[in-house]
Amino acid sequence: MARLSGSTISVTELEGNSAGRRVKAPTGGFKSAARRNSTAVTMIRIGAVLAFFLGWFIIGHVGGGLFVPTPESTIVRLVELAQGPIWGPLLESNISRFIGCPAASILGIALGSLLARNTIADRALGFYVDALMVIPTISIVPIIVVAFGLTLNARVVVVMLFVLPIVALTTRGAITTVDAALLQLGLAFGSHGGR
DSSP states (O other), X not given: OOEEEXXXXXXXXXXXXXXXXXXXXXXXXXXXHHHHHHHHHHHHHHHHHHHHHHHHHHHIIIIITTTSOOHHHHHHHHHHHHXXXXXXXXXXXXXXXXXXXXXXXXXXXXXXHHHHHOHHHHHHHHHXXXXXXXXXXXXXXXXXHHHHOSSHHHHHXXXXXXXXXXXXXXXXXXXXXXXXXXXXXXXXXXXOTTO
């Protein structure tokens, strides 16, 4: 039988050595090897980032000119851009995403829960949700533009049509694949129905 005592392991009859012999147990060897490996990986990553910036600096100053700006000029332009002119257009571009994604997520979770819990609703609406998932959104955009025009509403609807089927199908899949043992556990603790 092998017995651990301190930092040595006593090996006895199992290996055919009735006298028993002492074998030194590893002490921290694995941790130090892992730490060395982790340090090496970190140093390689830092070296790669430094090599990228050094290459960018050299190319920008030697032959980049018009096509590869220097890192200094890029930083200056980013600071100028962040001080003013970008925030209005950025908000205008992304307002449809800020409205459409949360709305589609809420509707998608509700729709996915309905599809998972109600067989009739799944048979009636599941086909359309599956179709929205596989139809390219770009093919629906002309119909939306005709219906809503070139407005914020049209952009929100496009975002919602992109997000809604993904969230609904993910929710339906998550609810329908819950392990039966977990469902029985919930029933044992008094959970039922929509809980």
